[in-house]
Amino acid sequence: MNTKKIFFLFFLIAFSVCGQDSISQQTVDSLDWDVTVIRMPQKQINIIPRGVRRISPRISFNKVKALKEKPKKFVPPLFWKQENLLNINLNEVAFVNWNAGGNNSVTALGNLTFTRNYKYRYITWDNELRFRYGINVQEGRSVQKTDDLIRLSSTFGFRRDTLTNWFYSVKTKFNTQFTNGYKYPDTSTPISRFMAPGYFFFGAGTTYAPDTKKFNLYISPLTYKATFVLDEDLSNQGAFGVEKGKNVFAELGFLITNTWEDEIFKNIFINHRLNLYTDYLKSFGNVDVDWELNFKLKVNEYINADIGTHIIYDDDIKFDEQLADDGTVVDPGVPKVQFKQLLGIGLSFAF
Numbered sequence: 001m002n003t004k005k006i007f008f009l010f011f012l013i014a015f016s017v018c019g020q021d022s023i024s025q026q027t028v029d030s031l032d033w034d035v036t037v038i039r040m041p042q043k044q045i046n047i048i049p050r051g052v053r054r055i056s057p058r059i060s061f062n063k064v065k066a067l068k069e070k071p072k073k074f075v076p077p078l079f080w081k082q083e084n085l086l087n088i089n090l091n092e093v094a095f096v097n098w099n100a101g102g103n104n105s106v107t108a109l110g111n112l113t114f115t116r117n118y119k120y121r122y123i124t125w126d127n128e129l130r131f132r133y134g135i136n137v138q139e140g141r142s143v144q145k146t147d148d149l150i151r152l153s154s155t156f157g158f159r160r161d162t163l164t165n166w167f168y169s170v171k172t173k174f175n176t177q178f179t180n181g182y183k184y185p186d187t188s189t190p191i192s193r194f195m196a197p198g199y200f201f202f203g204a205g206t207t208y209a210p211d212t213k214k215f216n217l218y219i220s221p222l223t224y225k226a227t228f229v230l231d232e233d234l235s236n237q238g239a240f241g242v243e244k245g246k247n248v249f250a251e252l253g254f255l256i257t258n259t260w261e262d263e264i265f266k267n268i269f270i271n272h273r274l275n276l277y278t279d280y281l282k283s284f285g286n287v288d289v290d291w292e293l294n295f296k297l298k299v300n301e302y303i304n305a306d307i308g309t310h311i312i313y314d315d316d317i318k319f320d321e322q323l324a325d326d327g328t329v330v331d332p333g334v335p336k337v338q339f340k341q342l343l344g345i346g347l348s349f350a351f
Helices: 003-018 232-237
Strands: 028-030 036-038 080-093 105-120 123-138 144-158 166-176 198-208 214-228 248-265 268-279 287-298 303-313 329-331 338-350
Touching: 080 303, 105 144, 105 338, 166 214, 198 248, 214 268
Parallel strands: none
Antiparallel strands: 028 036, 080 105, 080 338, 105 123, 123 144, 144 166, 166 198, 198 214, 214 248, 248 268, 268 287, 287 303, 303 338
């Protein structure tokens, strides 16, 4: 073999070794289940995005300031809504050398209200306690009472789901007065006293109370009503529907109550409360009415003007009773519509 052939054969062997595929040069892992894994080499990224800082992160506390106040603790949400409100209305009239005449007078009315309402998912519980008392002082006359009320009401409701606004409800209510009432100007013989009368209602029914409105409608087809006359003189007269000599008069009837509060115009609020009751046993269809309608004109946070009316009709309360000389009742009298109107400017405090 000549030199040229030996050199050509050597060249072919070297070319075949250097020209093999690079994949065959990688490390090959063989697993027990005949799977071949080819590990590709990782290449370094040469192009670095703008804004990336290739430095080691450091933490500095140079600009950190200590808290001035302690962090507040987490307070779980409450489902109670409470309100304490004191409202005082004053009216004053004064005359000096007034040709048309008139008496100087001052009228004051205080209204204290406590409300505690609970509402969460299936349960609602509304509670209200109200005290109201008013007096009128006129020059040359004794102090006269213009308003007197103690009222406590509580309604508990349960609903089957959170979509409906109708609740199965149980309601109780009690109201009476603080001091003696008179038929002015006669102040010798009281016509009413504390717990004479006193009214107590207890019943079960259904309540419609939307979540987003201050509207409440209660319907009870079964309500017990008790009228208390704990004063002996008034009891012996058979006042407020009780039998003579008795202290309690019980009824069983149908009760509807409705309350509504809303801002009808800017800074003008309406408050409506209506009670309708009829007795099944004694006089079904003869409805006792107790309706209050009040408007509050809000001047600012503390000053407001109040305009209100109150209408009462109760078949058990008689007027124009006539007695004989020996004290026997000649005419028991007739029931009449009782009407009261209120207009005043007052102060309001929430606490």
